[in-house]
Amino acid sequence: MPLDNYWQKEEIMPRRELEELQLKRLKWVVNHAYRNVAFYKRRLKELGVHPSDIKKLEDVKKLPFTTKEDFASNYPFGLFAVPLSEVVRIHTSSGTTGKPKVVGYTRNDLENWTNLVARCLYMVGVRKDDVFQNMVNYSLFTGGLGFHYAAERIGATTIPAGVGNTRRQLELMMDLGTTAIHCTPSYALRIKEVSEEWGLNFEGSRLRIGCFGAEPWSENLRKRLEEFFGIKAFDSYGLSEMNGPGVAFECEEQNGLHIWIDHYLVEIVDEEGNPVGEGEKGELVLTALTKEAMPILRYRTGDITFLIDEKCSCGRTHPKIARISGRVDDMVVVKGVNVYPSQVEHSLMKIPEVCGEFQIVVDRKTLDNVTVRVEVPEDKVNSEKLKAKIEEILKSDLGVRVNVELVKKGELERTGGKAKRVVDLRKNS
Amino acid sequence: MPLDNYWQKEEIMPRRELEELQLKRLKWVVNHAYRNVAFYKRRLKELGVHPSDIKKLEDVKKLPFTTKEDFASNYPFGLFAVPLSEVVRIHTSSGTTGKPKVVGYTRNDLENWTNLVARCLYMVGVRKDDVFQNMVNYSLFTGGLGFHYAAERIGATTIPAGVGNTRRQLELMMDLGTTAIHCTPSYALRIKEVSEEWGLNFEGSRLRIGCFGAEPWSENLRKRLEEFFGIKAFDSYGLSEMNGPGVAFECEEQNGLHIWIDHYLVEIVDEEGNPVGEGEKGELVLTALTKEAMPILRYRTGDITFLIDEKCSCGRTHPKIARISGRVDDMVVVKGVNVYPSQVEHSLMKIPEVCGEFQIVVDRKTLDNVTVRVEVPEDKVNSEKLKAKIEEILKSDLGVRVNVELVKKGELERTGGKAKRVVDLRKNS
Numbered sequence: 001m002p003l004d005n006y007w008q009k010e011e012i013m014p015r016r017e018l019e020e021l022q023l024k025r026l027k028w029v030v031n032h033a034y035r036n037v038a039f040y041k042r043r044l045k046e047l048g049v050h051p052s053d054i055k056k057l058e059d060v061k062k063l064p065f066t067t068k069e070d071f072a073s074n075y076p077f078g079l080f081a082v083p084l085s086e087v088v089r090i091h092t093s094s095g096t097t098g099k100p101k102v103v104g105y106t107r108n109d110l111e112n113w114t115n116l117v118a119r120c121l122y123m124v125g126v127r128k129d130d131v132f133q134n135m136v137n138y139s140l141f142t143g144g145l146g147f148h149y150a151a152e153r154i155g156a157t158t159i160p161a162g163v164g165n166t167r168r169q170l171e172l173m174m175d176l177g178t179t180a181i182h183c184t185p186s187y188a189l190r191i192k193e194v195s196e197e198w199g200l201n202f203e204g205s206r207l208r209i210g211c212f213g214a215e216p217w218s219e220n221l222r223k224r225l226e227e228f229f230g231i232k233a234f235d236s237y238g239l240s241e242m243n244g245p246g247v248a249f250e251c252e253e254q255n256g257l258h259i260w261i262d263h264y265l266v267e268i269v270d271e272e273g274n275p276v277g278e279g280e281k282g283e284l285v286l287t288a289l290t291k292e293a294m295p296i297l298r299y300r301t302g303d304i305t306f307l308i309d310e311k312c313s314c315g316r317t318h319p320k321i322a323r324i325s326g327r328v329d330d331m332v333v334v335k336g337v338n339v340y341p342s343q344v345e346h347s348l349m350k351i352p353e354v355c356g357e358f359q360i361v362v363d364r365k366t367l368d369n370v371t372v373r374v375e376v377p378e379d380k381v382n383s384e385k386l387k388a389k390i391e392e393i394l395k396s397d398l399g400v401r402v403n404v405e406l407v408k409k410g411e412l413e414r415t416g417g418k419a420k421r422v423v424d425l426r427k428n429s
Numbered sequence: 430m431p432l433d434n435y436w437q438k439e440e441i442m443p444r445r446e447l448e449e450l451q452l453k454r455l456k457w458v459v460n461h462a463y464r465n466v467a468f469y470k471r472r473l474k475e476l477g478v479h480p481s482d483i484k485k486l487e488d489v490k491k492l493p494f495t496t497k498e499d500f501a502s503n504y505p506f507g508l509f510a511v512p513l514s515e516v517v518r519i520h521t522s523s524g525t526t527g528k529p530k531v532v533g534y535t536r537n538d539l540e541n542w543t544n545l546v547a548r549c550l551y552m553v554g555v556r557k558d559d560v561f562q563n564m565v566n567y568s569l570f571t572g573g574l575g576f577h578y579a580a581e582r583i584g585a586t587t588i589p590a591g592v593g594n595t596r597r598q599l600e601l602m603m604d605l606g607t608t609a610i611h612c613t614p615s616y617a618l619r620i621k622e623v624s625e626e627w628g629l630n631f632e633g634s635r636l637r638i639g640c641f642g643a644e645p646w647s648e649n650l651r652k653r654l655e656e657f658f659g660i661k662a663f664d665s666y667g668l669s670e671m672n673g674p675g676v677a678f679e680c681e682e683q684n685g686l687h688i689w690i691d692h693y694l695v696e697i698v699d700e701e702g703n704p705v706g707e708g709e710k711g712e713l714v715l716t717a718l719t720k721e722a723m724p725i726l727r728y729r730t731g732d733i734t735f736l737i738d739e740k741c742s743c744g745r746t747h748p749k750i751a752r753i754s755g756r757v758d759d760m761v762v763v764k765g766v767n768v769y770p771s772q773v774e775h776s777l778m779k780i781p782e783v784c785g786e787f788q789i790v791v792d793r794k795t796l797d798n799v800t801v802r803v804e805v806p807e808d809k810v811n812s813e814k815l816k817a818k819i820e821e822i823l824k825s826d827l828g829v830r831v832n833v834e835l836v837k838k839g840e841l842e843r844t845g846g847k848a849k850r851v852v853d854l855r856k857n858s
Contacts, residue, residue, distance in 0.1 A: 076604050085558045087586045090605065102605070107584070129514045138567030138574075139591025145567075148574075155536070157516045162568025175505050176519065176531070 007122040008115060010262045011316045018317060021262050023057055025289035030054050030063065033295040036081035039074055040297065060265060060287060065273060065298045071101040071241070079294050080104050087293050091240050092140050103240050104293040110149070112290050113243040116260055117150030120249035123314070124209055124234045126180050128155030135161045135169055135183040136214070137417055142244025143214050147182050150246070156180070163187065163416040166194040173207065180209035185217035185225070186419035189356040192228050202230045211236050213245060215418045216324045216342040220349030235323050241299055242286050248321055256308040256320030263290050266319070267298070268307055281306045283328060284321065302328040304340070330422050332360055334370045337400040341421035344372055347397040351390060353380055357412040362424045371403040373412065381406050436551035437544060439691045440745045447746060450691050452486055454718035459483050459492065462724040465510035468503055469726065489694060489716060494702060494727045500530040500670070508723050509533055516722050520669050521569050532669050533722040539578070541719050542672040545689055546579030549678035553638055553663045555609050557584030564590045564598055564612040565643070566846055571673025572643050576611050579675070585609070592616065592845040595623040602636065609638035614646035614654070615848035618785040621657050631659045640665050642674060644847045645753045645771040649778030664752050670728050671715050677750055685737040685749030692719050695748070696727070697736055710735045712757060713750065731757040733769070759851050761789055763799045766829040770850035773801055776826040780819060782809055786841045791853045800832040802841065810835050
């Protein structure tokens with residue numbers, strides 16, 4: 001493979017060399033965390049583990065997990081391993097409940113992060129001739145600046161479009177000849193909706209690449225977006241605790257997301273934190289191998305996926321994770337069956353009358369009373385036939401019966417950012 | 430002076446050397462514009478001017494002016510001098526009426542811009558130990574990313590806070606130990622207001638530097654903000670047509686803004702475009718001397734100021750401009766007298782009962798019917814005495830009588846960004 005196809009040579013490093021690099025970095029990061037973060041020193045001591053006990057990659061299992069609660073109890077700077085004078089950037093989570101998660105970056109961290117996202121964009125074909133419109137929230141959300149720095153580094157004409165004002169976004173896309181976009185999949189649906197209202201189509205537009213992330217989405221939504229925009233659509237995965245975007249990304253194969261294991265050590269665990277069997281579904285656990293400002297050991301991401309470790313035709317030697325099927329905390333249990341919003345989306349997208357927006361409402365009356373509210377065109381809202389059809393498809397796909405409520409197109413809330421797919425009425429009372 | 434006090438050696442370059450550099454760059458940019466921008470080639474030819482006619486700095490007067498209408502008629506890329514593949518960033522103006530202004534940057538342009546803003550921040554004392562909270566709109570507005578890149582370059586802990594959610598901003602300031610902030614002066618007033626509602630004060634806070642820009646403000650507002658926040662407050666000037674912020678900035682003297690003449694050639698002109706007398710007020714006209722992607726000749730900024738060309742105790746050899754008294758298009762003529770919002774603000778800030786927000790309403794009934802709406806605490810709204818006091822002070826300061834209407838605190842719109850100070854009811858009908 002010519003190196004021209006890759007942003008960094010590490011992308012095609014033989015697996016054995018990658019593992020040597022991982023081990024070297026794992027030793028470094030455990031030592032760094034132990035020496036410079038009081039929280040980790042205490043945790044390791046409690047477990048009777050010393051950095052010198054890390055002799056092979058499997059020894060990662062000796063280390064303690066880190067959870068989002070650990071971020072809360074160490075707010076704001078308890079997980080920082082360097083003085084603030086070495087920290088050049090801070091991001092925070094939205095912190096809708098309680099204090100936000102605070103994450104910090106040294107100059108080297110930003111450099112690594114930028115290159116990791118640049119790998120992803122370069123992998124799907126973004127080059128200096130491209131016009132890249134970045135339609136996510138800038139400021140504290142890592143998705144904005146993360147992609148911005150990477151696209152600019154590649155040399156693409158980067159438009160920091162931000163989120164909202166969808167007509168304005170469309171005007172920019174058309175007038176500036178945008179070739180690649182980045183946004184949440186639900187915002188892409190919103191753009192589609194506004195285009196349709198406006199009578200705008202993308203035939204003859206220069207658009208060819210769509211990067212969609214920050215929330216789980218489905219294969220059938222991909223098909224809809226690809227068809228409407230005339231693009232190839234790629235799934236993006238990341239989280240601010242691990243820098244931000246650039247943790248994993250689909251290649252041209254569109255069959256799983258390459259996860260950059262020279263920077264992130266991957267485990268998949270069950271509810272008790274034990275490793276699942278090969279190829280089995282579980283919670284993704286990540287150890288940041290190179291983060292200086294905030295070394296994070298065995299972070300429980302809450303994201304459900306499984307590992308695909310096969311040779312990929314793109315030539316990259318990094319394993320893949322399957323697209324995230326949901327978050328641990330977004331899973332709804334219906335009559336004992338686990339249901340994720342992305343499964344519901346996948347099923348709904350098979351039905352042409354369904355506009356795209358939906359919500360899963362969990363009611364307090366009985367734990368199993370789950371209703372899926374689905375947007376359809378106004379003249380279909382009272383169609384018993386359509387309602388029955390959707391219920392049937394959902395029952396067949398999910399393996400459990402849920403109620404369906406048809407609502408008029410435009411009735412459900414649009415956020416511009418991550419969509420709110422599960423509404424738990426039990427929590428509000 | 431030790432070089433430690435300056436970000437770049439050009440800041441203290443002897444004036445003669447600066448002028449030599451200006452001339453060299455002026456020749457370059459005129460040539461660049463002539464060869465690579467069809468618009469400028471046509472304009473210069475119409476005037477019978479050839480780049481080789483630029484032999485000394487005064488020859489700038491031979492060149493055509495550029496106006497905001499020229500941006501509109503060349504939308505989107507007509508003023509670009511390099512192919513899009515060399516453009517790594519695009520910003521646009523808000524474009525509330527019609528198409529936005531589009532500005533582009535090469536990698537060198539971003540590098541120059543970052544260093545120019547870094548000069549400003551470094552000049553007022555921002556260092557790597559500082560925590561810099563950037564509370565302006567990111568994305569398309571140049572104020573966000575412009576300051577962000579510069580603060581990060583200096584190595585300050587940069588918080589891309591963005592705009593809005595004022596309580597959250599205050600929480601970040603307190604929890605993260607913010608030492609320096611950047612926002613519009615009207616947003617600073619908003620933060621003050623919310624702090625007061627919240628019973629929060631800044632005694633004992635680490636905050637010490639405030640950078641305020643993107644709209645004209647007054648000396649008396651500076652006093653209020655300095656006192657409330659316990660900071661030194663500095664005026665920032667820039668415009669996206671000239672990269673963005675980083676065109677001019679106050680030094681510790683707080684007496685005029687050093688304008689970086691190695692990158693921007695300065696003229697002050699009257700309404701007809703003729704030079705004003707030494708030290709006289711007029712419209713600022715700027716020629717970008719180093720911009721590759723978009724060389725802009727003699728741009729009529731619409732901003733009113735005058736030149737202060739005296740030796741400065743800070744050691745910088747660049748002349749100063751006086752704080753912007755207003756925009757050509759924000760000037761209100763009352764009975765033949767020119768009134769700028771910043772003058773009104775300055776007068777209002779003398780009166781302790783005045784909360785800070787105000788609006789100048791121009792009515793259609795007679796051209797001279799101008800009302801200043803002023804926010805005061807609820808229990809003062811009906812005070813004839815206060816109304817008379819404000820009218821008297823305004824009359825004495827402005828030299829003309831205007832009507833005053835007292836409105837309840839909180840009644841006028843807060844934007845988070847640039848405040849809307851002049852409401853022209855004639856335009857809406």
